[in-house]
Amino acid sequence: MFKGLAGWFHRLGSPAHFDAFAARWSPWCYLASLPLFAFGLWQALAVVPADYQQGDSFRILYIHVPSAWMSLFVFGLMAFYGAIALVWRIKLCEILAMACAPIGAAFTLITLLTGSIWGKPMWGTWWDWDPRLTTELILLFLYLGVMGLYGAIDDRRAAARAAALLSIVGVALLPIIRYSVVWWNSLHQGQTIRLFGESSMDGSMVLPLWLMVFATKFWFAGSLLSRARADNLRREAGKAWVRERVEKLS
Amino acid sequence: MSYFQYVALAYGVFFAVLAWDFAVPRLQVRRQLREVRKRLARARRQQAAAAVADDGELSR
Numbered sequence: 400m401f402k403g404l405a406g407w408f409h410r411l412g413s414p415a416h417f418d419a420f421a422a423r424w425s426p427w428c429y430l431a432s433l434p435l436f437a438f439g440l441w442q443a444l445a446v447v448p449a450d451y452q453q454g455d456s457f458r459i460l461y462i463h464v465p466s467a468w469m470s471l472f473v474f475g476l477m478a479f480y481g482a483i484a485l486v487w488r489i490k491l492c493e494i495l496a497m498a499c500a501p502i503g504a505a506f507t508l509i510t511l512l513t514g515s516i517w518g519k520p521m522w523g524t525w526w527d528w529d530p531r532l533t534t535e536l537i538l539l540f541l542y543l544g545v546m547g548l549y550g551a552i553d554d555r556r557a558a559a560r561a562a563a564l565l566s567i568v569g570v571a572l573l574p575i576i577r578y579s580v581v582w583w584n585s586l587h588q589g590q591t592i593r594l595f596g597e598s599s600m601d602g603s604m605v606l607p608l609w610l611m612v613f614a615t616k617f618w619f620a621g622s623l624l625s626r627a628r629a630d631n632l633r634r635e636a637g638k639a640w641v642r643e644r645v646e647k648l649s
Numbered sequence: 650m651s652y653f654q655y656v657a658l659a660y661g662v663f664f665a666v667l668a669w670d671f672a673v674p675r676l677q678v679r680r681q682l683r684e685v686r687k688r689l690a691r692a693r694r695q696q697a698a699a700a701v702a703d704d705g706e707l708s709r
Binding site for chain 2: 630633
């Protein structure tokens with residue numbers, strides 16, 4: 400079984416095989432996210448009662464928290480792929496690492512914007528230079544830096560390696576974001592939802608959150624495959640397998 | 650305390666960004682495939698033109 404799995408991974412490293420894999424599975428990942436989004440949003444907006452202090456504004460957390468988690472998760476994954484690309488020079492890992500950046504930037508932007516929209520009625524301001532907000536903003540700049548660096552160098556492989564290095568250095572920011580509410584006396588609320596152990600959030604409010612968390616994970620998988628496929632096609636545009644695929648399509 | 654406009658704005662931002670994230674890679678793939686298709690068509694035209702030129706050489 401292990402041999403079979405290793406062989407499958409080995410084949411997936413081939414650009415032609417990856418293109419077929421991504422074209423096949425990306426729509427399924429998006430599709431899998433849709434019922435989770437639909438059920439999660441219905442629960443979040445229609446079923447869960449309003450918070451006794453925050454009223455309906457707390458419903459923003461059902462998009463804010465999963466996006467914030469994704470912003471950290473995607474950066475970690477990007478650095479992981481980047482490290483593999485730097486050490487073993489696997490082209491597909493370069494492509495996957497670089498495909499992570501715009502998706503992570505999108506989730507970070509959602510986190511910042513929805514947090515700001517929630518902050519206006521709750522804190523009385525759109526923005527505060529609070530450690531959690533500031534570090535999340537730096538994370539967005541890091542994502543933009545990775546994307547900018549990748550786009551600035553003509554040689555795709557050299558560009559991917561330089562950007563991968565930046566993403567690995569940037570990983571140091573992740574624990575700072577995670578523990579910023581613990582290390583500093585912060586305006587941002589502390590941890591209320593725990594993966595392990597009891598959350599301080601009422602049980603009836605937790606289910607839609609997990610649905611949205613899984614929905615964003617499937618969405619990310621679909622988007623990652625789709626973006627990696629686009630970059631793979633761009634790099635391989637002159638190759639015979641791309642011509643064959645285009646001829647088959649037309 | 651409904652805060653409807655804030656909730657609507659936040660969810661609007663969420664779906665707008667996800668829509669962008671969905672559309673961009675699709676457009677990129679389409680553009681790449683279109684460029685390859687154009688390149689193939691150009692190569693075929695050049696081949697056809699070369700074949701016509703070769704025929705001309707022989708008939709002279």
